[in-house]
Amino acid sequence: MANIKDIARLAGVSVTTVSRVINGHPYVRDDKKAAVLRAMEETNYERNINAVHLIKGKTNxxxxxxxxxxxxxxxxxxxxxxxxxxxxxxxxxxxxxxxxxxxxxxxxxxxxxxxxxxxxxxxxxxxxxxxxxxxxxxxxxxxxxxxxxxxxxxxxDHYKGFMEALAYLNGKGHRKVGYCLARKSGTSSKQREAAYRDFLKSSGEPFDPDCAFYDAIHFEDGEWIVQRLMTMQDPPTALLVTSDQVAAGILACCNERELDVPSKLAIVSFDNQPIARTLNITTFEIPLTxxxxxxxxxxxxxxxxxxxxxxxxxxxxxx
Amino acid sequence: MANIKDIARLAGVSVTTVSRVINGHPYVRDDKKAAVLRAMEETNYERNINAVHLIKGKTNxxxxxxxxxxxxxxxxxxxxxxxxxxxxxxxxxxxxxxxxxxxxxxxxxxxxxxxxxxxxxxxxxxxxxxxxxxxxxxxxxxxxxxxxxxxxxxxxDHYKGFMEALAYLNGKGHRKVGYCLARKSGTSSKQREAAYRDFLKSSGEPFDPDCAFYDAIHFEDGEWIVQRLMTMQDPPTALLVTSDQVAAGILACCNERELDVPSKLAIVSFDNQPIARTLNITTFEIPLTxxxxxxxxxxxxxxxxxxxxxxxxxxxxxx
The missing domain is CATH 3.40.50.2300 (Response regulator)
Incomplete structure (x- = not known):
């Protein structure tokens, strides 16, 4: 396989010049640079494709x-x-x-x-x-x-989005609203949780930790969420769900257990994925794709x- | 920024030796190689990280x-x-x-x-x-x-899998079976379609192109599939669906239109994603993840x- 010396010989330049080209040094005459690149190509100087990338300044x-x-x-x-x-x-x-x-x-x-x-x-x-x-x-x-x-x-602005959603549900008469988040420690979850607490504070309601559902990520998470809701003495009348997939799972489980949506449980989700349209879920659009x-x-x-x-x-x- | 010459000076070796190390040349004394690598590290010889990768033979x-x-x-x-x-x-x-x-x-x-x-x-x-x-x-x-x-x-073996599924539906009394594939030209689609035709041939049934539903990929595709089924004069009594997501969408639309599953339409899908468990869909497991x-x-x-x-x-x- 060709090494830098071979390239230098073939290009009719010094090893230093080759190394300068490889290192993207600015002071190399254009004709010499061209000769080096041509020699690299001719000798199939493959292992240093990355060096060629450096010269082109592009890796794709x-x-x-x-x-x-x-x-x-x-x-x-x-x-x-x-x-x-x-x-x-x-x-x-x-x-x-x-x-x-x-x-x-x-x-x-x-x-x-x-x-x-x-x-x-x-x-x-x-x-x-x-x-x-x-x-x-x-x-x-x-x-x-x-x-x-x-x-x-x-x-x-997830804080603002959650606030809007809470105000919307409040306007529809919901006083106790639960919320389903993905990872508790995620950046957007933190913003959303802050909005939830601030909203409660401004409306003078106490915070009920039972209203928080964490690690709600996939369709199938709807199952345990509905199960937990059904064991609650004083369940929320509405759920804010941060993913349409989870909302769809909740809806499917509510249908199965004949828990009427929205009269017994209102659901608002986020994203507006196609599944939300198919299942007629009220949602706040976040066009992720x-x-x-x-x-x-x-x-x-x-x-x-x-x-x-x-x-x-x-x-x-x-x- | 350090170039090969600087590295050579610092390591106390020739430029040729440095270039040999960079190019992974086998005939370099271990102590010289170590000196070069040390010099590269000391000078923060960054632009040639790819060269270091080559030496380690690993890019991660x-x-x-x-x-x-x-x-x-x-x-x-x-x-x-x-x-x-x-x-x-x-x-x-x-x-x-x-x-x-x-x-x-x-x-x-x-x-x-x-x-x-x-x-x-x-x-x-x-x-x-x-x-x-x-x-x-x-x-x-x-x-x-x-x-x-x-x-x-x-x-x-998608041919075998589709054959198994067809034999299963046949054993349940289904003579006219429709099938939903993703991309017609995909490798697995071709194998599945070949199985379908061979199965028909062996059971002496004619091929009805209306039974083929292509580009069925997402949950929401269930909608047009059910719509098309409902306009057919002699619709299939069962559907083989190559994705649980699509099967779930079909099921949801059937429920909405009060088309009873399985008495009016049986559904078998593939993959066994969690949504299939949640919605109780009969499926052939392909553990993709x-x-x-x-x-x-x-x-x-x-x-x-x-x-x-x-x-x-x-x-x-x-x-």
Missing amino acids: LIGVMVPSIKRPYFGLVVEGIAEEALKGNYKLVLIQTNYEEQREQEALMMLKLKQIDALIICSKISDWDIVEEYAAYGPIIAFEDARGRNVSSIFI EIGRDLFRKVMTKEFFQQEIPVRLIERLTV | LIGVMVPSIKRPYFGLVVEGIAEEALKGNYKLVLIQTNYEEQREQEALMMLKLKQIDALIICSKISDWDIVEEYAAYGPIIAFEDARGRNVSSIFI EIGRDLFRKVMTKEFFQQEIPVRLIERLTV
């Missing part, structure tokens, strides 16, 4: 930092990103972090080391200060509220960009 | 060749792969191919160029000859039937491995 790899793609919420965002990547023939490097700072750092380092052309952060736990620092090395966009920060972002597509498109422009996506109530038959 | 990146992750069938396999990757702190490079040979070739090239440590093929259209050729460069495993080929694989986990684990052992995963009938209430 886009990093996606995501806690875990098993969470449908992130799965849908990644689907949107993947759709755009497929169109543009980009490959995605999935860096799953499980919300561990060390792993988030690894994703940021990949950008710094030019192993990826850009980084999309679906959710993170690291400080914005750290993200801002790395934003100097290449395009970063986050699906988190980065207002006041020098990081591009497309985001949902669309957002994924936008994250990809915007990070590719390399321009600073911040946009809040408003949630939008879609009234159907479950309230 | 695993390639995943997949037509598109938007298809739930592949989405579930990728979820399983991602779960194991998360545990082992590997990153995944998603190479979506849309069944284009050129893109499949790119994925195989990444393995040859050592940009990834191993390649998992979820589905492909290229000849096995081509895949076999690249298997010489690094570990490859396919989620396709590679019997008789020198490529590791974990696979479902589990298979994804296994694909990852097996490709990491680098050992040749072939295994057929049998489908398993789980009788519930829709037949």
Whole structure:
């Protein structure tokens, strides 16, 4: 296999020149650079494809930092990103972090080391200060509220969205509202829980921990939620559910047990996935796949960009 | 920023030695190699992280060749792969191919160029000859039937599975059976359709093209399927559905229109996703997420491995 010396001989330049080309050194004459690249190609200088990437300044790899793609919420965002990547023939490097700072750092380092052309952060736990620092090395966009920060972002104000939903149910006469969240420690869950507590405070109602249902993620979680509701002495009259999948599961189990929706239990969910339309579930739209597509498109422009996506109530038959 | 010359000076070796280390040349004295690696570390020789990867012979990146992750069938396999990757702190490079040979070739090239440590093929259209050729460069495993080929694989015999399902419905007295497939041109769809035609031939029944429902992929596809069934003069008495999600959607729409399942329409699906358990759908289990986990684990052992995963009938209430 060819090494740097062979390339140098073939290109008629010094080893130093080859190494300069490989290292993207600015002071290399164009004709020499061209000769080196041609020699690399001719000798099938394969193991250093990464060096070639460095020269071109492009890897065609886009990093996606995501806690875990098993969470449908992130799965849908990644689907949107993947759709755009497929169109543009980009490959995605999935860096799953499980919300561990060390792993988030690894994703940021990949950008710094030019192993990826850009980084999309679906959710993170690291400080914005750290993200801002790395934003100097290449395009970063986050699906988190980065207002006041020098990081591009497309985001949902989950606090505001939850407040809107609570006000909507309150307006419909519901005084005791339960809520189903995914991971208690997730960024959006924290915002939503804060909204819930603030809403109770402003309406002078006490907080009942029994009204909180955590780790409600999949359709099948509807089963235990309905079971728990049915054992409660004073159950909530309405549920705020942060995923249409879970809401659909709850609805299916209510139908099975002849617990009438909405007269006995009103259900409002989030996202407006197709299943919500099919089952006529009242929901607040968060276009996750669309957002994924936008994250990809915007990070590719390399321009600073911040946009809040408003949630939008879609009234159907479950309230 | 440090270049190769700086590294050489710091390590007390020649530029040639540094380039040898970078290129993984075998004839470098261990102490010199160590000095070079130390110098690289000290100078924060970042842009050549890829070169360091080459020396270690490891990138911690695993390639995943997949037509598109938007298809739930592949989405579930990728979820399983991602779960194991998360545990082992590997990153995944998603190479979506849309069944284009050129893109499949790119994925195989990444393995040859050592940009990834191993390649998992979820589905492909290229000849096995081509895949076999690249298997010489690094570990490859396919989620396709590679019997008789020198490529590791974990696979479902979809022809056999569909035959079993048809025989089961036939045994229950169903003479006219419809079937819902995802993409008509997909590898598994072709095997399933061949089984369907062979089954009809062996039982002397004619093929009715109205019994085929293509592009049935998501829950919401249940809606148009049931609509079409209701306009048919002589509709099938049973449906074979290749995804629990679609079966669930069909069931929900049947319930809404008071079309009784199973007396008016029997439903058998595939996969046994949790939604099938919740809605009591009779299904043939294909443990896609589990298979994804296994694909990852097996490709990491680098050992040749072939295994057929049998489908398993789980009788519930829709037949």
